[in-house]
Amino acid sequence: MLVESAADADHEEEEHQMRTLPPAVATAVHVATLARKAGKPIPPKVYAVLEAAANPWPAEWLLAPLPGDPIRVVELFAGPGGWSEGIAAVLGVAVDSCGVDISPDACATARAAGHRRICADITTLDPEHIALRYTAAVIISPPCPTFSPAGKLSGLEARNIDILCTAIAYVGEAAGFLPVDEIFDFHDEDDYDEDGNCPCEPGEGCMAPFAPRSGATWDEVREMAAEVSDPRIALMLEVVIWPLALQAAGAPIRWMAMEQSHNLPEDILDYLSGEFRCAEWFYTSHDIMEAADYGLPSRRKRVYMVATRTYTPAITRRIRPLPATSMAQALGWQPGERVNTRGTRPIDPKTGRPKGGNCFSADGPSWCLTGKSRTWKRESDGLRLTESEAGLLVGFRRSYPWQGSRTSAFQQAADVVSPVMAAIVLSGMFGALGEALVRDYLAQLYEMDDMLAQDDYDLVT
Template identity: 75%
Template sequence: MAARPAPRRPDPRGGAVRRPGGWSEGIATVLGIKVDAVGVDISADACATARAAGHRRICADITTLDPEHIALRHTCAVIISPPCPAFSPAGKLTGLEQRNIGILCEAIDRAGWAAGLMPLYDVDCDALYPEIVETGEECPACAEHGYHEGTRPRSGETWDEIRAVAAEVSDPQIALMLEVVIWPLALQAAGAPIRWMAMEQSSNLPEDVLDDLAIEFYSCDWAYTSREVKEAADYGLPSRRKRVYMIATRYYGTVRTARIRPLPATSMAQALGWEPGERINTRGNRPIDPKTGRAKGGNTFSADGPSWCLTGKSRTWKRESDGYRLTEAEAGLLVGFRRSYQWQGSRTSAFQQAADVVSPIMAAIVLSGVMGVILGEALIRDYHAQLYEMDDLLAPDDYDLVS
């Protein structure tokens, strides 16, 4: 891949999000599909973790890579998980500021024009070439392609120039949402056989941004987009994590989404093999509220249900009964990874990776349809049953494998 200078790149020391292989595990381990894939992440530890599990990684800032590079001309799918702190309640919520939303949406719109993929039958000639309105001249696109045949010409803006538009936001992590539209459209413009894309982001992502993404894909002749908010605990994960997932496909014949039924609830105690009745302290000893008898700030929860959403600070959680703290492997187990998954880096880094990752179970749920896995739900339930030692999860008569 060719590296190019990028405007105002996020500082990896300033809270870079780490993606250590959740999507890849969902494909390879849960669904059992072997694919020719490579991931890109700015975190060296996350890349090392993914590589230790057998997943190929390039450790780089994605905004420095050329999405139209010749080495990518055979890419058929793109999966993108931009950082979510700017949109998440756990972050500063700068992504919800109207000014930032406006800048991001403007950049998304210009990405479509830069790709030059909009069919001319959708083009308003007067708007595209305002100078011809008064002169009465023939539309240049119509003259070149025939009356509204072919696609509109590319605007001439480079991807770095489009990224520079988004760089005007107050938080550089917000601008990384632009990659969701840049990569699929750039690959399409370069002639790659791109068939679908998938995205994961905080459930707090503004509807304006989601709408503009969908509009841009439709405008560039993609056949279908869908988005859905999913709570991981509803699918048997022993930790909570609500995220929005978007799927876009270029062809109507592409299998797009699969309806996976919710899985039985799994508690934190079940997953970790603890006795019932344990409580988790998340924030140390805090003043007691005399009205409730509990610590102010809500710093404890019961392990007899799904745990709270993991964050990097989950490394300091402790079991109230004896002060026991989670191991890296146990943190990974709570978000759907095998105990044997080899988390790399310091304890702090490993917990941040577990907090940032897309659960392999959720990845499999989202991707089973576009990857054409007919028995996706059976595979997901089987993985879940083995992971949390719930042998009765999948009853023999749950599925008619013949029909």
């Protein structure tokens, strides 16, 4: 499998410098680097200096990666570990990642599964922190209730879209990636000599690729979206703030990936793509994907976006849909079972069926999980869906260590990015044969040997 190491990443962003390390920290980094190269532990006093300077990020992230080290990945709105599991358990790729999430239970679940987490509000963190100086990728999954059909859809209101898009359009300017050719009044007529040449030196003024940074702080940029009716709508700003801030600060950022409700307005996606293109990201794309089309036994339609600065990955639509898996197959139930989702409902005299659509057959993929899926039960015997079964339906192993109350665990499973979908979206980033690895993972997860026998599902070329 082809995996780019952190030390192999180019550093052509020399013109954008990371913030200078304080002298004491620079000394600690030097001593720690020497110790690491010699295969020795970092002295405790030195590590304490690194830890204080890197807080809340890993102390080791202040050190440059050595040859062969895995790339460093920041996961935002990381939840209980969907993206992390997709990379590690499905693709089998080792990355040096650290996730951030505001939910203590989701962070506890991820940590119990072996994934590093910072429990914090994303918007309180600095995307140009000195500990992020070697970050190669960012994965972002903003909360979706404001855009999802299951929510109040406030994110679809025209006023909110306009406010958000205006703020998104300013991110590149704040990061220093406003193309100079978009500035029409750069010179007065008398600035040019008699041959029509401007006074700018190569790489400066109108001869530079980008205008200087606007001077706005990231908190000020976030404030531009403060007037939206629900603060969760403004969190979509982080999708472009973090990648471009890291790029501006000189980090070797190579790609980003995003997941959001399939209901996300196209205008917002267009504005996000536009900012990446202006900052010379080589490739941007988004696709709406239904999880049940890729072998998962539950329905979940989401939009996934990827952007890269160096190459075109094997994007999601190049992987053909996989054989369907029913809820009954995944959970080991007999055919013919039905699932009751809302208890006993009044009978509609016209149809003879319960009102509210409270039942579905387990012989196909289940309905999309929500926090209320904790009330689901098998009609034949009233057996309630367990936390581990909910996780299994969205692509986690049965033994995944869900933490918190039953209500919290089901909400985590409802919100999480499926490891399977994460692997499909990211396989191109790691040069992995995503479809074969996903099929193998699903076959083992749901004990379906026939999934492995499907030889006609090769990558489309």
